Amino acid sequence: AQTVTQSQPEMSVQEAETVTLSCTYDTSESDYYLFWYKQPPSRQMILVIRQEAYKQQNATENRFSVNFQKAAKSFSLKISDSQLGDAAMYFCAYSLRNSGNTPLVFGKGTRLSVIA
Amino acid sequence: NAGVMQNPRHLVRRRGQEARLRCSPMKGHSHVYWYRQLPEEGLKFMVYLQKENIIDESGMPKERFSAEFPKEGPSILRIQQVVRGDSAAYFCASSFSEEKLFFGSGTQLSVL
Numbered sequence: 612a613q614t615v616t617q618s619q620p621e622m623s624v625q626e627a628e629t630v631t632l633s634c635t636y637d638t639s640e641s642d643y644y645l646f647w648y649k650q651p652p653s654r655q656m657i658l659v660i661r662q663e664a665y666k667q668q669n670a671t672e673n674r675f676s677v678n679f680q681k682a683a684k685s686f687s688l689k690i691s692d693s694q695l696g697d698a699a700m701y702f703c704a705y706s707l708r709n710s711g712n713t714p715l716v717f718g719k720g721t722r723l724s725v726i727a
Numbered sequence: 728n729a730g731v732m733q734n735p736r737h738l739v740r741r742r743g744q745e746a747r748l749r750c751s752p753m754k755g756h757s758h759v760y761w762y763r764q765l766p767e768e769g770l771k772f773m774v775y776l777q778k779e780n781i782i783d784e785s786g787m788p789k790e791r792f793s794a795e796f797p798k799e800g801p802s803i804l805r806i807q808q809v810v811r812g813d814s815a816a817y818f819c820a821s822s823f824s825e826e827k828l829f830f831g832s833g834t835q836l837s838v839l
Contacts, residue, residue: 615769648830654816656770656830702769714760714783715828717769 613638615705617718624693625726631678632688632721634703641665642708645679645686646715650700659701662686663708690723698725729753731821732801733831740809741839748804748834752821759802760828761794764816776802806836814838 614637624630636645647659662670662679669677674694678687690697700720707713732751740746752759757778762770775783776796787794791809796802806813816835820828 653832654835655832656818656820658827661827704769714772714775714786715762715770716772717762719767719769 613640613705613707613716615703615716615718617703617721619721620719621722621724623724623726624690624697626693626695628693629689629691630693630723632690632701632703632723634686634688634718636684636686636703636705636716638684638705638707640707644706644708645677646704646706647675647677647686647688648702648704648717649697650702650720651698656702660688693725695725695727698723731819731829731831733817733819733834735834736832737835737837739837739839742810743808746806746809746813746836748806748817748819748836750802750804750819750821750831752802752819753823753829756821756823756829758822759796760820760822761802761804762818762820764818764833766815770818773804809836809838811838 616635643664645662649657649659660670660672660675674691676689700722702720703718704715706715734749759776761773764770772786774787774794791807793805816833818833820830822828
């Protein structure tokens with residue numbers, strides 16, 4: 612079974628600084644998606660960034676980028692120029708890519724605090 | 728295009744009562760997923776439905792829990808004879824394809 616591990620229950624960063632959140636996963640599959648979701652206090656799950664495993668290039672969305680190491684099964688999220696609004700729970704997730712829909716497998720999350 | 732709508736946002740039930748959670752997917756989406764989030768945990772998959780069909784219910788408890796997605800109307804997650812351990816946030820997500828899920832804001836179920 613696929614598993615996703617986030618080893619940092621809590622992280623903090625100074626406003627305008629850079630922070631990296633870690634995620635590792637376990638799978639025997641070669642074709643899959645990886646995601647980072649943000650969950651603010653409103654509870655809404657917001658997709659931050661997505662990576663297809665067959666793409667070697669790391670995904671980037673504005674201040675958010677990933678370091679995808681397929682061989683090491685590592686998928687870290689880097690947040691640059693951190694803002695107060697970035698404070699939230701961040702969840703790493705995995706999904707098998709096939710012809711049908713497959714459910715997401717989530718890690719336990721990392722709570723990010725941003726210090727003004 | 729409205730997002731995924733879940734209601735109620737908060738639901739309080741006494742032990743032994745029934746809980747009904749509703750989810751209206753985004754317009755044009757025919758795939759619906761239900762997830763459960765316990766405190767300080769990530770979301771756990773429960774069930775995946777398409778219109779009038781349950782595709783994957785491998786994450787659903789065998790007893791007391793059921794889900795449907797009728798031809799007309801919202802998807803319903805039903806929990807019979809609730810117990811305190813059912814207290815959690817229940818999230819619905821919908822998609823058009825496998826590439827992107829859109830989540831609702833969840834229903835917080837509290838069992839007294």
